[in-house]
Amino acid sequence: MTASLQLYGVQTPGLALSSKRLEFGTKTSSSAIFRTVEHSCRNIALRVSCEAARVDLIERKETETSSLSGTGKELTCVMKFGGSSVESAERMKEVANLILSFPDERPVIVLSAMGKTTNKLLKAGEKAVTCGVTNVESIEELSFIKELHLRTAHELGVETTVIAQHLEGLHQLLKGISMMKELTLRTRDYLVSFGECMSTRLFSAYLNKIGHKARQYDAFEIGFITTDDFTNADILEATYPAVSKTLLNNWSKDKAVPVVTGFLGKGWRSCAITTLGRGGSDLTATTIGKALGLREIQVWKDVDGVLTCDPNIYSGAQSVPYLTFDEAAELAYFGAQVLHPLSMRPARDGDIPVRVKNSYNPNAPGTVITRSRDMSKAVLTSIVLKRNVTMLDIASTRMLGQYGFLAKVFTTFEDLGISVDVVATSEVSISLTLDPAKLWGRELVQRANELDHVVEELEKIAVVKLLQRRSIISLIGNVQKSSLILEKVFKVLRSNGVNVQMISQGASKVNISLIVNDEEAEQCVRALHSAFFETSS
Ligand SMILES: Nc1ncnc2c1ncn2[C@@H]1O[C@H](COP(=O)(O)OP(=O)(O)O)[C@@H](O)[C@H]1O
Ligand SMILES: N[C@@H](CC(=O)OP(=O)(O)O)C(=O)O
Known part of the structure; x- marks a missing residue:
């Protein structure tokens, strides 16, 4: 049968x-x-x-979605608000006002957890592993999270019952972790999901309270189907039609503003809650934008858009008015915290503009990210720093002309499941950096073992030098003007006494990467910023 x-x-x-x-x-x-x-x-x-x-x-059914259009009441855009935008009741009220100040928009709202809740949840989980079941009550982070969410409910004037079950569930989960004395990646994802589940419930209840009809959705219940890579899951294709069906069907019956949890999904095999990697709510937003074919995706942050460099490195960073999807993707991949590394993919596929705005300063124009832009005057757009990178210098032990050397090197990385960031090659030698997000996400011991293993394998065919504590400075911009950029870069670095250890110009034509020592990196970024963005010549 x-x-x-x-x-x-x-x-x-x-x-x-x-x-x-x-x-x-x-x-x-x-x-x-x-x-x-x-x-x-x-x-x-x-x-x-x-x-x-x-x-x-x-x-x-193609007709399902098309029957919803033409009513003049379609959902128009996604508005995603990050943790910094919804860190308190006061901020949630401001965000609600901001949404209401766009009466022509019918947005899908995506929210992250309040403030630093995700970090606190992770810390609470780590403490629970060792503190003993009877001491879970006194984990400082648990008390903080409870107090923050209950206070927010009171200040918003909504019932604490909207989050009561989650607070109790969180407490029980931490007890479970302390009994098991173990925090697996799968449990970690379940643990952090409480942050987004609570922020969206509070916000949705508040919108309803002020007379703006809203409906809360858990992303893992509406079709966000992901790989089972806990803590770093990727969205699967099946997500788009599933999310579109749920949101559009419900909206066609009842015009309640959807308020969706960012960051979360459901593993397609495990059916357990997964997360999309830190900062993953940006990816939730662009996925919804593509799924529903919306006009625009807005990501509201605490800065005036994408800036010319990390404002924590240099406070004089300026906002970048326009970017292409390729530039933004490269910038995010090479470490600019402002956008999730994979978030540009759905927007680019759906050709939907992404606007990065400041919820603390809504009148600032922010950054608009589109498929193409006028590059005729563009030289450098932004400088990005990725710290704590491991670099490998690999020189073949064979004579010049040895074919298959590069293939062997990359097969080693593929076999060990380690991804490579920046590469510079000659026929018999290769310098490369290893993706710190992939490598450093693992446990310390596992990380050291993996590096040893890489070196051991490569030493069968080459002389290998392992160089740690390096930084990648990525210059995102118009690589058609690379001679001009490099001339300026080397002048600046020479006058600062910095030796570049490796350089690579990406085939993507938007990125030049320089590798320097960690200790010199921030000073380099500041000097380069001054040369490219603060002087006229
Ligand atoms: N190039 C950059 N442009 C803008 N912000 C940056 C850049 N590099 C780093 N950042 C940092 O990213 C932060 C915004 O990203 P994030 O904290 O993920 O926002 P949110 O939580 O609101 O989504 C800023 O506060 C800023 O400190
Ligand atoms: N709360 C998650 C997801 C997220 O996207 O947050 P934020 O939008 O605040 O970066 C995190 O902290 O990673």
Whole structure:
């Protein structure tokens, strides 16, 4: 006896429906079904929602979405507010006023956890591992989180019942962690999810209280389907039609402003809560923008848009009015905290402009990110610093002309699952940096072992030098003017007595990367900023 599933999808939005029938034995495990479904549906946008041991396939009906348009009441944009924008009741009230000050917009709201709640939750989890069950009550961070959310409810004038269950659930979870004396990546994601679950409930209740009808949504319940890479999950294609269906269907029946948790998803295999990596609410926002085909995605921060450098390094950083998706993606990937590294992908795919604005200074124009911009006058756009990078100098032990050397080097990294950031090569030697986000996210011991292992493997074919505590300074801008940029860069660095250890010009044509010692990096950024943005020549 067999069970069969009919899959429906579209190759590209708007094109003809394609469908596929799959047959499984009734004893086939759910994970085997998921694997087959995933394989069969590559590049087919499908509504697949995963529940414990169940695959739910929902037929895509093109008419569903189109029947919602033309009413003049469609959702128009996404407005994402980060932790700094919703850190207190006062800030939430200001954000509500800000939303109401755009009466022509019908936004989907995406919120992060309040202020530094995510950090506090992680700290509480770490303390719970060692403190003993009877001491969980006195974890300082738990008291802080409880007090912050209860006070916020009181100050907003909403019932504390909207968050009571979550506060109790959090307490129980921390007790569980302390009993198990273990905090797995999966539990870590469940733990931090309390932040976004509570901020959205409070905010939505407040909007309703002031007469602006709103409805709270947990992203993991409305189709945010991700890989099972806990703490760093990636959004799967099936998310787009699923999220679109839920939000648009509900909106067509009831015009309540959707308030969605940022940062969270549901692992497609595990069905457990996942997170999209730190700062992941930006990615939630752009995913919703693409899923619903909205006019604009706004990400509201505590700075006047994307700046010419990290304001924590140099307070004179200026706001950048225009960026392309490629520039913004490169900037985020190379460490500018202001945007999540993957957040530009859905916006670029859907060709939806992203506006980065300041919720503390709404009148500032901010930064508009689009597919293209006038580059004729552009030289340097922004300077980004990534610290604590590991660099490897690898020289082949064979003679010049040895083919396959580079392939062997990269196979080693692939086999060990380590990603590489910046590369400079000759035929017999290669210098590269290792992605600190991937490497440093792991436990200290595991990290050291992995580095040893990399060196050990590479030493079979090369002489390897491991150089730690380096920084990548990425110059994002018009690489068509690279000679001009480099001339200025080397003049500045020479006058500051800094030796560049490696240089790489990305094929993306928007980024030149320089590797310097960690101790020299901030001073370099300040000197480069002064030369490029504060002097006329
Ligand atoms: N190039 C840059 N432009 C703007 N902000 C930057 C840049 N580099 C680092 N930052 C930092 O990013 C912060 C905003 O990002 P984030 O804290 O993730 O915002 P939110 O939590 O509001 O989404 C700023 O407060 C600033 O300190
Ligand atoms: N709260 C999560 C997700 C997020 O996006 O936050 P923020 O928008 O405040 O950077 C974090 O701190 O990582």
